[in-house]
Amino acid sequence: MTATPPPDVEGFLRLLAAEPTLLPPAPADGIGDATRRRTQDEIHSCLRCGRRAQEAFIAGTRLGPRWLDLCAACGHWLRTSAP
Numbered sequence: 001m002t003a004t005p006p007p008d009v010e011g012f013l014r015l016l017a018a019e020p021t022l023l024p025p026a027p028a029d030g031i032g033d034a035t036r037r038r039t040q041d042e043i044h045s046c047l048r049c050g051r052r053a054q055e056a057f058i059a060g061t062r063l064g065p066r067w068l069d070l071c072a073a074c075g076h077w078l079r080t081s082a083p
């Protein structure tokens with residue numbers, strides 16, 4: 001992560017849309033299994049705060065599907081604040 005994520009969800013999602021290379025590529029199918037593997041068997045950092053990620057979202061970007069790893073708090077923040 002080269003830039004500090006903006007504090008609001010809209011700005012955060014705008015940043016990801018503008019710079020999808022911040023996110024690792026995700027598979028186009030088998031998402032359920034891949035998500036389980038990513039959240040249970042692998043260790044990733046929350047993109048927003050850097051703590052250990054506990055949730056994995058798929059972001060549709062112009063470069064294809066990408067992983068968005070978030071900790072529980074930031075996942076809650078995204079779900080409850082997304083426009």
Ligand SMILES: [Zn+2]
Nearest residue numbers: 046049071074
């Ligand atoms: Zn977080």
